[in-house]
């Protein structure tokens with residue numbers, strides 16, 4: 001394809017369309033026909049299959065990634081007066097759940113290379129009130145866990161982007177106190193909505209299991225040991241996720257190919273650079289995030305985003321710094337300056353990446369990016 005004269009797509013290229021097919025449709029139909037719609041045999045099978053895949057002792061299926069993190073914080077007994085250190089470069093849910101339990105989110109700056117939480121910044125923010133650390137594996141690159149573990153606090157990983165990730169040869173899932181996954185529509189393994197808590201701690205697994213229902217008990221006799229949040233995963237959704245998990249390696253191969261195509265193209269574009277990936281780790285390739293340096297790339301991220309939309313190419317932003325969003329800005333004056341996160345928040349742009357994209361789709365995105373870059377520089 002010519003570098004500077006792409007043919008504009010006649011249809012809009014969605015940023016992250018779900019890769020679901022007839023198998024998922026059939027699995028849902030079968031579940032509906034089975035008569036068991038709520039949490040049941042399929043959710044249980046999903047938990048077992050994920051426990052094996054993630055190499056974790058326990059997996060609890062819940063209603064969302066947000067619920068997964070929220071219920072873990074509740075199960076850890078975190079509440080008012082406590083602080084939890086997290087990353088500002090994340091989806092707001094990561095901070096919201098800290099607020100939901102009545103604790104205070106404390107944002108630590110990120111590393112310039114991969115925009116994952118900077119352990120040195122975390123260490124500086126630990127006080128006697130700190131009750132947990134909630135790091136994020138941004139885009140599928142695992143963050144640096146060893147220097148977080150040595151701080152001796154519970155670590156709850158936000159692994160919404162990290163289903164296939166490993167950290168120094170060990171699968172993300174059973175490494176910290178708890179690891180939370182999302183099955184949201186765009187995720188590498190999706191159910192449309194859903195989440196998972198993986199843990200090797202039987203007490204946390206049990207705690208989350210109790211909290212995700214309203215009550216406990218079999219048959220007509222029931223009891224309330226703890227007022228639950230009703231955040232369980234239905235079998236209808238579990239059925240979709242079971243098929244998606246079967247496809248995870250096949251989908252990964254497609255993502256890998258798309259990422260390689262982007263890497264080759266972006267290497268030629270001055271001022272546009274992908275986030276760093278650590279060769280010691282397995283990256284989940286959930287997102288392909290580039291940073292756009294307005295000086296060298298000739299325009300801002302926002303200008304690139306609208307120019308690409310003009311070429312019928314959908315993009316997204318991962319992420320705007322959470323502490324800059326209205327609710328947080330007004331209530332949580334920063335404990336520490338976050339210069340790296342703030343600069344990154346204005347520069348990051350995520351390019352289309354899904355196994356539902358064909359190679360030609362990705363070539364369209366690349367050609368549009370090349371054309372827009374040529375126009376701006």
Ligand SMILES: Cc1ncc(COP(=O)(O)O)c(C=O)c1O
Nearest residue numbers: 064065066091093160182183184
């Ligand atoms: C980094 C991150 N954390 C948490 C979540 C929340 O997951 P869910 O939408 O399943 O609640 C998301 C979802 O997009 C996310 O990207």
